[in-house]
Amino acid sequence: MTTVTVRAMTPVEFDEWQTAIAEEYARDQIAAGRWSADGAVERARDENTARLPQGLDTPRMLLLRGVDADGTPIGRAWVGLDHPRGAPDLAFLYDIEVLPSRRGSGLGRALLAAVEQATADAGAGALELNVFGTNAAGIGLYESAGYEVSTQQMRKTLAGGSPRAETTEE
Template identity: 30%
Template structure:
């Protein structure tokens, strides 16, 4: 599937933000990390902390994923460049393919595209986070060479 990554402008970021806050809240509720009562507020707080200047935030790169043939948006991807003492790495904070375009190769193509962007920025590795309940995403990432480097675990306890 041929795609291109188009840098988000302020208008595209406003649309992304409107969708991303409830989506991230839902993921955290479904994973058991957050209570539904304050999930939206927590999600908004996280996004505002990570992107205080929106698309102009240093070392953050937000793209719409565009289908080449029809020039339509099929999803988005957010990359952060992290500079360490000896190397640069990159981290995918968010990738999502719109529901009607899933399971058609767009995510795999977008991940290949963002890998090129990360390499052009000088990164020598690319990481991401996936919620444990998302079996389809884990299978995709594993199929293209991502490896688990840590696990977060949680146990619910009662007082």
């Protein structure tokens, strides 16, 4: 079995991650049709800053670096110990990622297990996450790790309609 442990991110790792996660999150939101490309990275940075107002020192947040048995960084994770919608005893996994050069060798499953243990050690009774419907690898990983669908959003583009139609109230 692949061994992965987690430790707190260093300030340098946090700064690098802030840039990368904003770009990745913006790409995901654009691909999902939720945001336009214009200003998406700035919007992602703003959302992350709102969730992490004290950066690396924001209370009730786990900002973790996954490392292999040799101590080499292999990935990262971000867990909020308080659910964003206030659900009791439920932590939220905002981000988890294995470095692209290290994917495909079981490290994702091992990192997820290490993150789950760190979250349980911090006192959370359950962990929730969102995964985009187009992320087949992620969905497969989470299902095989025992995650179940708790909510689901669905979308259909209507013929003759605009998927970005705006409504106004007077």
